Amino acid sequence: MKSLVNSMYCPECGKELNESEKFCGNCEKQTSAVESDLTQIPENVQNDNLLSAFVGEKKQAYYFGKWHPDNKRPINWAAVFATFFWLGYRKMYKVIAYILLIFIAIDIVILVTGIDGGPINNYIGLGVAVTLGIAGNGIYKNHAQKEIEKLQTEYSGEQLLEKVKQRGGTSWGGFWIAILLFSGYILISIALEMLAYLFLG
Incomplete structure (x- = not known):
């Protein structure tokens, strides 16, 4: 199960990213200009992670x-x-x-x-x-x-x-x-x- 803390996600589409990536490979949104957003996990991604943890x-x-x-x-x-x-x-x-x-x-x-x-x-x-x-x-x-x-x-x-x-x-x-x-x-x-x-x- 992926950690819900210190994860990097694209704020546009929710794809997990590496810290070094300047653009999201999925939606091509520039990530370097929105570094503050990347520390926040999109709500739908967090909900799915929690639901996965609940199911097992x-x-x-x-x-x-x-x-x-x-x-x-x-x-x-x-x-x-x-x-x-x-x-x-x-x-x-x-x-x-x-x-x-x-x-x-x-x-x-x-x-x-x-x-x-x-x-x-x-x-x-x-x-x-x-x-x-x-x-x-x-x-x-x-x-x-x-x-x-x-x-x-x-x-x-x-x-x-x-x-x-x-x-x-x-x-x-x-x-x-x-x-x-x-x-x-x-x-x-x-x-x-x-x-x-x-x-x-």
């Missing part, structure tokens, strides 16, 4: 490829098949919590109305998998940008870069957190069924 080195090419506007196949197959566990692995715990709260609300409606919840739950599970497969990359990018924005209010420079790396990346601990959250949902669902049986007959 191994998957930078994959996610930036998926996020490209010209990508016609943005499906995230890991999100399709792993759903909650992919979310946990990528540290998106709030998304897991929101989905499980929706599941609990649906379970309550099913129990109160007395309708057959089997087919409904199957369709909902399939819907979650498809939705995460199609929108998962966008959800992850939005999550990453929000986390980076929070960190930018507290840190800068190399410290910011390190904090972004720590906040992002992957986590097998997060994977197990997702399992625990889903297990908690199962226990709540069972408890709701027992309460419905006792009070609703």
Whole structure:
């Protein structure tokens, strides 16, 4: 990962430059006359560097490829098949919590109305998998940008870069957190069924 400090970039197009270069080889802008600008990294370049740091080195090419506007196949197959566990692995715990709260609300409606919840739950599970497969990359990018924005209010420079790396990346601990959250949902669902049986007959 390139350092965010003491880097030299063309203020016109963002191309990285050597200190000795008098003209940008990409856009031909004269650089010697704007030396003060060269010490400042263009915002779009810094944002991409921070986003790359958040994603992690191994998957930078994959996610930036998926996020490209010209990508016609943005499906995230890991999100399709792993759903909650992919979310946990990528540290998106709030998304897991929101989905499980929706599941609990649906379970309550099913129990109160007395309708057959089997087919409904199957369709909902399939819907979650498809939705995460199609929108998962966008959800992850939005999550990453929000986390980076929070960190930018507290840190800068190399410290910011390190904090972004720590906040992002992957986590097998997060994977197990997702399992625990889903297990908690199962226990709540069972408890709701027992309460419905006792009070609703």
